[in-house]
Amino acid sequence: MAKLTFVGGIHPYDGKDLSKDKPIRDILPKGEMVYPLSQHIGAPAQAIVAKGDRVLAGQKIAEAQGFVSAPVFASVSGTVKAIEPRRVASGDFVQSIIMENDGAYEEAPARSLKPLQDMTADEIRETIKEAGIVGMGGAGFPTHVKLSPKEPEKIEYVIANCAECEPYLTSDYRRMLEEPEKLVGGLRIILRLFPHAQGILAVEDNKPDCIRLLRKLTAEESRISVKALQTKYPQGGERTLIYAVTGREVNSTMLPADVGCVVNNVDTMVAVYRAVAEGKPLTERIVTLTGNAVKDPCNYRIRIGMSYAELLTAAGGFLTEPQKVICGGPMMGMALFDLNIPTTKTSTALLALTEDEVSAMEPGPCIKCGRCVEVCPGRVMPNYLATFAEHFAEEKFLEYGGMECCECGCCSYICPAKRQLTQNIKSMRKILLAKKKKK
């Protein structure tokens, strides 16, 4: 059988050896905690605590505003110090709740829940919503929205995105090795919402141990299967993943549910399990701290809200002074100019590199080699799109399918002229999407 995959894609140096064999370590924050009210796509949450309030770990501190939104929970116990704008990884200032950590880690009582088998689908959705769960692979789309398509009975596949195609990242890998039953448990819960769906654990074939383990664990399940995917970036992109697993194509104007699919990432499924089976809101996640500038690359279970600076210090600091520090992976992550940034629900990794390959290479003129066209999973022509974006040729940009770009970065990676293709296309898309919204 041909391996499951998509057309295009790249094989960058994956750097996973740095941290893949390091078991997850728990880390408890000591310093100030920052909880941005917008850690998700959609309306920012509204603070429901005030300065001076004492708050327990697991207590809700901000309420969702509307359906496409998510509440925020405190991950430690302490006192609310301020509610003010703070800088987040994207570089923006976002209204945040600042807490002084009292170091007691006093827990709020877990939500009392009905046993799982007695819960209705709507009760499960409500529990997930009330736990503040969002897509933890990086996008941050509220999970309960994903799980509430118009016609749940038309969903045929629930796909657990276990590809982890982004170089250097190993948090999903460790999660699968160390707590596979929670991942499968999360998938089982989600399958209860979709009576006609098959559950698929889609894993890249560079993780054969995970594939074996998950197959063993799900051998008795008639509704869950494990599928091996070809190792290639961006195999874990939502659209490329759906195509690889089902052969169905989703464009930028559609939702996965339009082709009968629901996709959730590993950490998100685990969070669903913790919320529904254990009554715990989303307050922790796994972060890979890695890169050749880091002394001890490893995977950490962190409390969401601690700063990257604190995480790094606790992990032993830098080996050599890095040139570039990235929140997330090298392909889609965001470069940080400062480490005093809070971790959020969508923080997958902190990557510190001794060399900045981008500034080391000056962009030159396009030689039309066609490599970007060949690797583009969206099957558009990045060389032309980037030029249209530079000239703000809106009509041409749309005509050439510019909105189908998924911003995976393959074109910029492969370009021998080192053009900033992704950056240009991304900026143009942002402008056009904002314009469309206004209408």
Place this chain on the structure above:
Amino acid sequence: MSEEKKMYRVSSNPHIRSGWTTSGIMLAVIVALLPAAGYGIFHFGPRAIAVIAVSVAGAVITEGIFGLCCKKATVTDLSAVVTGLLLAMNLPVSLPLWMAALGSVFAILVAKLLFGGLGQNFMNPALAGRCFLLISFPKQMSDFSTKGFELGKRTWDALSGATPLAALKAGESVNVMEMIVGNTGGTIGETSVIALVIGACLLILLGIIDLRIPGSYIVSFSIFVILFGGRGFDPAYLSAQLAGGGLMLGAFFMATDYVTRPITVGGQYLFGIFLGIMTGIFRIFAPGAEGVSYAIILGNLLVPLMEKVTRPRPFGYRKEGNAHGK
């Protein structure tokens, strides 16, 4: 922030880059051309070195001076070396050196730099230079005779000048084995099929070119020759047509030029087929025996059109159209 703080570099994603660079690709093409150039020197004698050197120097110096005027150091991308070398491969060894220099200056200055430099030219500069020389100096450009020459122990016999293709057109028989080795008359770089294919294999292995254009070019040309060559399926005639003239040099090194070939996969097949048919028409129905250069230049002109009709369907697009479309 009262104290000065160390800040890390930021940029948009992705933060890593592949190892290939423009100059790296150009260097690989230069290396891939060396077997054919080397054979040309071995076959035609030391004067070939002079023609190659003048042609490359003309291209590089033109690019360098232009770069100085525009304050752009484009000469380091090595593309001028490739153009100069390719042009030399397309010149007869007996060509006056000043003509070789003029050709390479024309190639770089008129066909490339005046259109905006690397990546902006719509015509293969080396071929533009060759066609410019062909039109301006038809006699010298089609004089493939060489004088005898002796250096140390090696002697180069004088060649009469008829190329195998011209002989073929005149109805004479040709030795295909000699043509494949390259022991015939012709331009400096085109005679040896073996040397050209070795270079082409290197480029294919490095992933710099693929077989879409050369393959569809050679296949469609073969079909054209079988259908319209007047000899039917005659293996000896067909292989002489394939091994003769600039076909191999053109198919693997000129038609595959990134800048002047379609970027779409479908367009590349279309381009190859077009070249095959045009080369066939030029070779069989036109008065001259050669046709590769003009076929490729004509093909270059049609590239935008070919790209337009073969633009790929973006992932997930439906036939009914898309909300973002209009």
